[in-house]
Amino acid sequence: MSKTSTKSSESKDENNHVWINAWYDPLATVTAMSQCMMFCDINGDGDYKLVAATSGKNPLESKRTKQTHRLRVYKGTGNISENILMEEPIAIASYYTDYQNPKRPMILVASSNKLFLYKNLQPFFKFCIPSKRIDEKESEVWQFLSEGKYDNKTAFAELARLRDLNVALSPRSYELLSLASNDDIRLFIDARKNTPIDFPNNITCLSILPKDREGEDAIGCPVVGTESGIVFILSPSGSQITKAVQLPSAPVKFCISGNLDNDYRIAAACRNGNVYTIKNGEVSGVVIELESHPVTMVRIEKTFVIGLMNNTIHCFNTRGKKQYSIYLPAAIKDMEVLDMRGQRSVKCVMVALENKELRIYNGKSLVNTIQLHEQVVGLKYGTYGSEVNSLMISYRNGGLDFKVISRKAVLESKTKSGPPPEQEEPLDLPTKTFLYLEQTKREVDYSSEMHNAFQKDLARVRLNTARSYVKILTDGQGPLSYTSGSSVRLVANVQGLGPKFKVNIEVQNTGKKPISNLFIIFAYDEDVYALEDDARRLNLPSLLPGPLYKFSKMVNMLDPSNAPDTLRLFVCSKESPSPVITAVVNMPVAEMVELM
Numbered sequence: 001m002s003k004t005s006t007k008s009s010e011s012k013d014e015n016n017h018v019w020i021n022a023w024y025d026p027l028a029t030v031t032a033m034s035q036c037m038m039f040c041d042i043n044g045d046g047d048y049k050l051v052a053a054t055s056g057k058n059p060l061e062s063k064r065t066k067q068t069h070r071l072r073v074y075k076g077t078g079n080i081s082e083n084i085l086m087e088e089p090i091a092i093a094s095y096y097t098d099y100q101n102p103k104r105p106m107i108l109v110a111s112s113n114k115l116f117l118y119k120n121l122q123p124f125f126k127f128c129i130p131s132k133r134i135d136e137k138e139s140e141v142w143q144f145l146s147e148g149k150y151d152n153k154t155a156f157a158e159l160a161r162l163r164d165l166n167v168a169l170s171p172r173s174y175e176l177l178s179l180a181s182n183d184d185i186r187l188f189i190d191a192r193k194n195t196p197i198d199f200p201n202n203i204t205c206l207s208i209l210p211k212d213r214e215g216e217d218a219i220g221c222p223v224v225g226t227e228s229g230i231v232f233i234l235s236p237s238g239s240q241i242t243k244a245v246q247l248p249s250a251p252v253k254f255c256i257s258g259n260l261d262n263d264y265r266i267a268a269a270c271r272n273g274n275v276y277t278i279k280n281g282e283v284s285g286v287v288i289e290l291e292s293h294p295v296t297m298v299r300i301e302k303t304f305v306i307g308l309m310n311n312t313i314h315c316f317n318t319r320g321k322k323q324y325s326i327y328l329p330a331a332i333k334d335m336e337v338l339d340m341r342g343q344r345s346v347k348c349v350m351v352a353l354e355n356k357e358l359r360i361y362n363g364k365s366l367v368n369t370i371q372l373h374e375q376v377v378g379l380k381y382g383t384y385g386s387e388v389n390s391l392m393i394s395y396r397n398g399g400l401d402f403k404v405i406s407r408k409a410v411l412e413s414k415t416k417s418g419p420p421p422e423q424e425e426p427l428d429l430p431t432k433t434f435l436y437l438e439q440t441k442r443e444v445d446y447s448s449e450m451h452n453a454f455q456k457d458l459a460r461v462r463l464n465t466a467r468s469y470v471k472i473l474t475d476g477q478g479p480l481s482y483t484s485g486s487s488v489r490l491v492a493n494v495q496g497l498g499p500k501f502k503v504n505i506e507v508q509n510t511g512k513k514p515i516s517n518l519f520i521i522f523a524y525d526e527d528v529y530a531l532e533d534d535a536r537r538l539n540l541p542s543l544l545p546g547p548l549y550k551f552s553k554m555v556n557m558l559d560p561s562n563a564p565d566t567l568r569l570f571v572c573s574k575e576s577p578s579p580v581i582t583a584v585v586n587m588p589v590a591e592m593v594e595l596m
Contacts, residue, residue: 018360018368018409019391023077026399030054030072032378034296034334035091035205037392039382042073042121044102048383050074050392053089053109071109073121074400076385081121087111091206095220097236108222108238113200115222117238127238132199132228135167142172145193152182152189170199201226207254211236212261221260225251231268231278233260243281248272255299265318267304269294275306277318286320296335300347307332307351315364324364330355336379338411341388346411350391352376358393365413374399487511488518488543492569492583498590499557503567506550509543516542518580522553523568529587530556540571560590 036053056068069085071092090112094105107118117125141158144150150158159173169177172192179185204227208220221242222234227250233243242260249270258264266278275288275297292310299305303323304316313326313335331354338348338360348367351359356375360368374395384390389405443450491506509515520538522531532554543549555567564587570579 017406018411019370019403020406022390022402022404024373024399024401025077026373026395026397028079028400029398030394030400031396031398032394034336034378034380034394036089037378037380037394038092038094039380039384039390039392040094040105040107042104042107044104046386047075048385049080050380050384051092051094051107052394053085053092055088069111071107071118071121077402083118083121085109085111086116087114090203093206093208093222095208095222095236096217097219099217099219103217106238108206110203110206110224113202113226115203115224115234115238125238127234129201129203129224129226129232130241132168132170132201134170134197134199135162137162138167138169138173139197142193142197145189152186155189156185170197172197201228201230203227204250205252205254207256207266209233209256209264209266210259212259214259218259223254223256223266225254225268229270231266233281245278245281245283247276247278247283249274251276253294253297255297255304257299267297267299269297269306275304275316286318288316288320290314295332298335298337298349300337300349305335305349307335313349313351313361326361326364328353328359330357333376334379336381336391338381338391338405340405340409340411342407348411350379350381352379352393360411362411362413367411367413368409373401488515488571488581490569490571490581490583492585494585494588498588499560501555501557501587503553503555503585504550505538505552505569506548507540507543507571508548509545512545514542514544517574518543519572520551521570521572521579523570524555525565528558528562528565529567530558532556555587557587557590564589 030052032052032054036055038051039048040051041048042051050073052072052074054070054072056070069088071083071085071089072079073081088111090110092110093108095108096103097106104120106124107121109116109118113129113131115127115129116123117127138159141150141155141162145152145155156176159169159177163169163173163177176185176188179188203224205225207223209223210218211221212219219236221236222238224232224234226232229247229250231245231247231251232241233245234240235242247268247270249272251268251270253269255267256264263280267275268278269275271293273290273293275290275294277284277286288304288306290306290308292308292312295307295309297304297306302318304318306314306316308314309331311328311331313328313332315323315325317323328351333352333354335352336350338346338350340346340348346362348360348362351361352372353359354375356372358370358372358376359366372393372395374397376393377396378394380392380394382388382390384392384402387404391403391405393401393403395401487510489506489508489510493504495502495504505520507520518540520540522536522538524531538551538553540549557564567585567587569583569585571581572579
């Protein structure tokens with residue numbers, strides 16, 4: 001029997017002792033992730049046991065052992081049963097198939113593309129997930145290889161072309177394309193070309209959906225996520241598929257609420273970094289887009305708490321709206337819901353970090369932190385034996401740690417959520433005077449008349465403002481002014497760094513008739529600027545409707561150290577005493593002095 005140690009974990013919160021260390025076995029050789037551990041009442045007598053599926057090829061260990069895959073059952077501090085598994089376990093679950101007494105659950109073990117059902121810890125039934133559909137062109141390549149129509153080089157090139165076209169190939173084709181040596185390619189094809197090609201749809205995650213009512217003793221339906229992104233809902237017997245839903249990516253974690261017969265929702269965290277919701281067999285439009293890939297996801301009431309690979313925890317409601325975020329000092333290894341039962345009912349989130357910390361969050365408030373023995377692989381919370389508030393921790397080195405929540409544990413948040421208390425305090429209102437009462441009575445009696453008078457004054461202000469603006473434009477005093485009935489468009493801009501500037505002028509006739517006898521007058525401060533050839537007047541040719549006429553004028557700044565001024569352009573006509581259109585050019589500061 002493995003040596004059992006009862007070393008206590010070092011708590012960082014000495015005033016709040018949450019955990020009681022029941023037992024710790026560092027030599028248990030059980031390295032099971034959370035999806036491969038569960039508490040289960042196997043015999044239906046109320047004595048819950050720990051069921052763990054261990055892998056003979058532990059991906060977390062650098063040196064692979066030769067032990068076989070096993071389904072282990074723990075009671076108290078020892079292992080009471082072991083079953084050898086045929087394939088490496090992916091996830092396990094337990095559920096009831098009927099309401100007969102004594103109620104003994106069915107244990108479900110997912111391996112590759114198969115579901116193994118155990119009853120009374122004995123193999124009972126095996127269900128195979130339907131394989132993926134193989135692409136016709138890929139199947140044709142392997143058929144031509146077996147018939148001798150393709151040689152090895154042609155088949156390899158054709159499969160590479162299909163891969164470059166983003167065709168989903170079978171694992172056999174991908175393995176062939178990964179080979180570099182011609183001898184390896186020849187041996188691989190010779191060994192497999194005469195066997196039928198298969199595309200297994202491997203399982204990625206597993207959960208249980210209640211059938212007719214919610215509760216631990218309700219009849220359940222297995223929910224299986226696959227590599228192809230298809231979510232299968234099976235019958236309680238596990239022998240047939242009742243519903244299949246296609247997701248955009250392969251799911252890695254399920255959070256389920258409701259029951260199959262009435263109303264249910266399945267939140268699926270997928271490998272593409274999104275969380276999709278399946279509502280009554282249909283993919284809803286609520287999509288939670290994450291900034292990083294999800295590590296795990298748990299559900300508390302009507303919210304989803306998602307741990308990401310960027311050391312962040314986000315909480316979303318069922319409509320996909322973010323509630324809060326928590327930023328952690330280390331990477332997240334696993335998360336589990338702490339549903340405290342008994343005299344008090346509290347729901348928190350336990351987070352295991354890479355720095356060997358185990359944190360408890362009530363909402364976004366940190367209520368407890370302890371230091372563990374080793375890096376955590378999996379957490380499982382539930383009923384063990386007769387203790388309803390139990391936590392089983394699986395460590396990276398294969399150890400098992402069993403803890404119990406103290407009855408005196410304080411898990412309530414110390415900080416109150418919601419608005420600050422000052423918001424609830426009423427303001428000191430002034431006393432009501434006789435004048436205030438008179439004004440209030442007047443507003444009630446003459447509310448309609450006062451509203452009409454206000455609207456009339458507002459319309460008058462708008463009218464006077466519009467008239468003043470039009471007068472400024474027609475008088476030629478605005479930055480871009482014109483006379484009524486004018487159909488000339490004028491644009492002027494400055495080019496150059498100084499002290500010599502080039503003023504580019506564009507004139508366009510926007511009317512339907514030609515315009516003649518127009519000229520441009522330049523107005524400026526003679527102490528600051530000087531025009532080329534001192535020509536203040538620029539005669540314009542006859543302006544035809546439509547074409548854009550371009551002109552330029554050189555302006556010299558007499559003293560670059562002076563502040564810049566404005567240059568005004570007036571387009572005038574011999575038939576009108578006021579300008580047809582004006583433009584104001586704000587001259588820039590001279591940024592350099594011309595070298596002699």
